[in-house]
Amino acid sequence: MAMNKYMHPRNIYRIPPDFKKLADIYPQFSSICRLDVTGKITIDFKDPRVLRVLTACLLKSDFDLDVSIPEDRLVPTLPLRLNYILWIEDLLETFDRTDNIKGIDIGTGACAIYPLLAAKKNNWHMIGTETDDESLKVANKNVKQNNLEDLIALRKNQSKFTLKYLFLEKNLQYDFCMCNPPFYVSLQEVWESRSPARPPPKNGFTGSPQELVTEGGELQFCRQILEESQELKDNILIFTTMIGHKYNLKEFLLDLKAEGIKCTTTEFCQGRVTRWGVAWSYHNSCDLLKLVTVKDKTKKKNSPITFVIPKVPDQSYTMEGVSNKLKFVLDDLKIQYKIITKRKNELCLNIIAYTNTWSNQRRKRRLQKQLDNELLKKPKFGSIINTPIENKGIIEQSLEHHKKDDVQSIRDCYNNDSLREKIEESNKCIMYGTVENNTDEDPIKRPNARPVDNASNITSEIKIIENTSKPNPLSQAIVKINWKEDLCSLSIEYLGGTGGKESVHQILQFIKNNWNKL
Numbered sequence: 001m002a003m004n005k006y007m008h009p010r011n012i013y014r015i016p017p018d019f020k021k022l023a024d025i026y027p028q029f030s031s032i033c034r035l036d037v038t039g040k041i042t043i044d045f046k047d048p049r050v051l052r053v054l055t056a057c058l059l060k061s062d063f064d065l066d067v068s069i070p071e072d073r074l075v076p077t078l079p080l081r082l083n084y085i086l087w088i089e090d091l092l093e094t095f096d097r098t099d100n101i102k103g104i105d106i107g108t109g110a111c112a113i114y115p116l117l118a119a120k121k122n123n124w125h126m127i128g129t130e131t132d133d134e135s136l137k138v139a140n141k142n143v144k145q146n147n148l149e150d151l152i153a154l155r156k157n158q159s160k161f162t163l164k165y166l167f168l169e170k171n172l173q174y175d176f177c178m179c180n181p182p183f184y185v186s187l188q189e190v191w192e193s194r195s196p197a198r199p200p201p202k203n204g205f206t207g208s209p210q211e212l213v214t215e216g217g218e219l220q221f222c223r224q225i226l227e228e229s230q231e232l233k234d235n236i237l238i239f240t241t242m243i244g245h246k247y248n249l250k251e252f253l254l255d256l257k258a259e260g261i262k263c264t265t266t267e268f269c270q271g272r273v274t275r276w277g278v279a280w281s282y283h284n285s286c287d288l289l290k291l292v293t294v295k296d297k298t299k300k301k302n303s304p305i306t307f308v309i310p311k312v313p314d315q316s317y318t319m320e321g322v323s324n325k326l327k328f329v330l331d332d333l334k335i336q337y338k339i340i341t342k343r344k345n346e347l348c349l350n351i352i353a354y355t356n357t358w359s360n361q362r363r364k365r366r367l368q369k370q371l372d373n374e375l376l377k378k379p380k381f382g383s384i385i386n387t388p389i390e391n392k393g394i395i396e397q398s399l400e401h402h403k404k405d406d407v408q409s410i411r412d413c414y415n416n417d418s419l420r421e422k423i424e425e426s427n428k429c430i431m432y433g434t435v436e437n438n439t440d441e442d443p444i445k446r447p448n449a450r451p452v453d454n455a456s457n458i459t460s461e462i463k464i465i466e467n468t469s470k471p472n473p474l475s476q477a478i479v480k481i482n483w484k485e486d487l488c489s490l491s492i493e494y495l496g497g498t499g500g501k502e503s504v505h506q507i508l509q510f511i512k513n514n515w516n517k518l
């Protein structure tokens, strides 16, 4: 659902751009337009080239900015960039700052989009920093071709810091800093990050690895800004950053709270994309918490569900003991996890489950045993290996005699759980036997045989099959272990997934029911 009505009240893109008008004025825009059956002008938002032309034309028509956007760099979506600038305007107002505003944009990118908008729209003085030489080169060209050198200065960051290196002169003063950090830890995370519970993004994908990926991801980047902000509290009035993942927002707010720092947040809503803004200040002249935030009212709050972990005789009731046990349970359930935060009294994990491995465990184990026996009887030593799809056929045959819901349960189970690994493991054994016993057999003579030379080939092939058929997550959640005095609690908060909130209730129930038994 489009969320234009939740954009900042002063955002001009609450009203969608008039494509007909743009097509009349800009021939390059006209060339990317198409007429739909109703005679309406549309464009293909999924095509990065189209996004580039649209952004360049809007920058010209709405801000009189001539901006070159390189093919291999991020195309800045204007509604979001404008939402961020407008929010900073609000923040400055609460601090009664109106004249001679000076700001810093950390990681300005090839378009220097924030400095250009801030300078052109508000006459703010901006410093834009960048680590990437190529982006910096284009950014300088963009500043120059808009005659904004008096207001914008760009700096190469060659340090390991985000801000500190700019303050060699101790008494430099800025009103704010802003940052759209690289959001991801790795390129793989770029592809896996979007919750399947949400509709796919309307816009095509743009951006280079250096713009999107940073060591430790955005949380680490924001933490670095926070750490440096403590040394720069007298140099910068308002520190701000954008955050792209909700689970990182929560963590970052806890960091700020732990340090006793006053802060405020906002949601930047535009199209199908939501980002978050966090601002903090060390100045007492204004209470940032009083700031009204623009909220996306379409989303209901997901409150975490919690249970107090009981003490189990002969088991260590310490952070390490409980964390290890939780990880063991998650491994056992084939639930993937990533540690987000590890503190003395808190462990925070982002978990992803692809199949329901926690329901009807006893029945599944019984069926699995039966099926294992049937399967191990079937293929003869030295026979051609079964691909997972062929295994599925064997499962279907073996299940003919079982009850309908049992069959479904095994089908679910097959998708990603230990049963499939067992089957494939058993096939691997058969395979090694085949290779060892038929070393001089030419695979070409056996039309149906797959040429195989060693064991690693087999595993890598299985992995490829697993990757390409990876289903959408069933459940994605934040799991937290928290110690207060000598009591430990475990909470789980639903983030997304096809299984809905019920899936996290079930996972918690499984952990509760089995904690004493494990």
Ligand SMILES: C[S@@+](CC[C@H](N)C(=O)[O-])C[C@H]1O[C@@H](n2cnc3c(N)ncnc32)[C@H](O)[C@@H]1O
Pocket: 074, 075, 076, 106, 107, 108, 109, 110, 113, 114, 129, 130, 131, 132, 135, 157, 160, 161, 162, 180, 181, 182, 183, 210, 211, 212, 214
């Ligand atoms: C997500 S892009 C944002 C670009 C631009 N601000 C925008 O909103 O379109 C992040 C940018 O930060 C730059 N960057 C990464 N680490 C940096 C650092 N330590 N200091 C300055 N820039 C950095 C990257 O090269 C990249 O251009």
